[in-house]
Amino acid sequence: MSKKYSLHSRAGFLSTKTVLFLSLIFSVLFTQNTAVAQDDGIPTDEATISAGEKLFKANCTVCHAVNDKVIGPALRDVHKRRNLAWIQAFVKNSQKVIQSGDDYAVNLYNEYNKTEMTAFDFEDAEIASIVGYLKAESAKEIVVATEETTTTGGDEVASQEPSQFVNIVMIVLLVVLVLILAVLGMIITMLKKYLSQKDDLSEEDREIAEQTFDVGALVKSNAFLGLAAFVFTAIIMKSAIDGIFTIGVQQGYQPDQPIAFSHKIHAGDYKIDCNYCHTGVRKSKNANIPSPNICMNCHSSIKTESPEIQKIYAAIENNEPIEWVRIHNLPDLAYFNHSQHVKVGEIECQTCHGPIEEMDKVSQYAPLTMGWCINCHRETDVNTKGNDYYNKLVAKHAEHSKESMKVEDIGGLECSKCHY
Template sequence: MLSKRSLVGIRMNFQTLAVLFFMLIGVSAYAVDPAVASSDEAIAAGKTVFNANCKQCHKLDQKSVGPALRGISDRQSIAWAKSFIKNSQAVIASGDSYAAALYKEYNNTVMPSHEFLADGDLDNLLAYIEYGDKADPAAATTAAGGDAAAGASAAGGIPTEYLTVIIGVLVVVLLLILIVLGLIISVLTKYINKQDLSEEDKEFVSQKTDITKVFKSDAFIIVVTALVIALVAKTAIDGLYSVGVQQGYAPAQPIAFSHALHAGQYEIACQYCHTGVEIGKSANIPSANICMNCHTHIQNVGGKEGVSPEIQKIYNAVESNQPIEWVRVHNLPDLAYFNHAQHVAVGGIECQTCHGPIQEMEVVGQHSSLTMGWCIDCHRQTEIATEGNAYYDKLVQLHSTSKDALKVKDIGGLECAKCHY
């Protein structure tokens, strides 16, 4: 007895140049006390100063907007370095040849003065530049060698390319099976016809399939009708679920601000522009004054002459005392309460968790759906960062009997009144 089997396929799925901080590729006789320089506390404090004042334009081991900073202890003096950090233009105006050369090398870009940094801050900063965040070659090699595996792991399963290959193989196998079945039927039909059969059996073996009868049959009409109704119903339901969802929305802005350039290439922290993200409900849209912190000095990119058209728009807004009319991308309904400080400062959630790879976006778009289901799913899966936070000590104690990690859902993350009140 012959039978045909159906196979089911698989579905496949970052200029601000704020400061030319140290134009120091040199500081000979940099005599930082080794005990201080290698102090973990000094390095940690220096990293904080670096991230707040230097990271926008400098990297430790390679050129960025400004020069690489590592190794300055092998060049100029400490006094020179501190003077330059506090007021680079005063050092250049004094006729210092080294400072003048760096100023020219980096397109005469002016670095704001840092008179507010105390001497201790400068010592910590120099300690971090010299000893902080040194790359581990072995770790880098391991990371490079494990890119493919990491990519598969991050995807949570088999890479998309493998799925494509698997589906292709299954299609080929299906075709082969159909061909083999056709050959078997043909051979058996010829074999049976050679046997001594009754007229009724011969008629049965030789019968042809009437395609028109199949299309006109009640079963076919019922199946097609059911499929059409199911398709229309699914389309209607999908449409209803998409009401108010703006995933993928990426409107044109009045100024072509590139997050890929600012947050990606120059690694400017999101908090530098979105100042409310750690202290309030809203991350807030930066004013032109924040832009002018850098663009008072940066008028173009790539060493070009004059003021670029997009930067000129910032100047126009400041001169006319009119705000830049940015188009809001991420909107939550008024009935939902969301607090950035609670998630970023307390929860330690990275901006990319909700906003996607913002450091890669030329034009910002809404990466996530931001629906209630999406938020609830995050609350069900996200573990609470309880270590070193006394606020959660009692909750951890009460949760100690459970084998599962303490998650947002366990501290009321699924209660309606948390977001709707």
């Protein structure tokens, strides 16, 4: 009996060990599955990550950077701090997550001076693509800018400005020409002096050798007077024609604005995407002037004591519009669609507005004349990549030309495109 009990006990002991071992295995597997679940749904394909990068730069860089604190926290390794479902809920409505009592959200809210994060109407897949981009960027090493890289960047910028080099070359050539004329003058003077001392010169040769330059006779000559009249008339006519062609052209127009807003600080120093403030540029004919509530996304807690920011507060409090002075203004007879150029054509803002990220005070960079637009349509390639709409057009164009398809090839020079 004791033997049976002993066997039974041993069997029970073995079964207990087996249960403990299996429990340990399941515990490890469950823990691993839980860890994997935190990354579940985060895309890794390049196309989705690229789409996430565009969304991040268009909407998030105002308040966030990958490696640096801006208005909000740095987002490096955010996928390790919070799971995807939490991030999606927070991006869609941060206040709802905070009010639910979530410790992490509440601490984050208090740490950043109770600044409310803007709620974004994104799909879960769009937020996942942004997190995928942040995850990919987090895997990269942080590159610290050095003096050497700064110098290299300066050289690259200098190489993009050939006009200064051309000016220097022209000045050098002009100086060389003046020196050549001076040397020739000295040689002529020395030859004439040498010939005048010769005793065996004929009267005709001596007359030529002793001939002097008479400025008065030259000025009074009919040829000189006719040339002077022609040059004077040509200059007057050229000035008149140039004046006629500049009627209605406001290139260089730089008015004072009611609030001293600096694009250099916002778009240049802080890298805020133009589309964040000019919200209609990708979906509308107009880029639209930002409303004060967009300014308040940042300035509800940043530089609140600034006299210029106080003007925004006053406009909101008094329910009055900010009377911005329009700079770029096309005539009513011309049609221009921002979304067609920016979203479909992927034209950069700087193409028409110039280096806006370097302007403390905005001015009209381009002439915005019909000739300027037409020339752009003649030189700009049509962005056909990934757009099946252009497949037949591209094939048809390839039958007749080896050049890339330009905007003019698809009707970009037709009058009705811009005048309706």
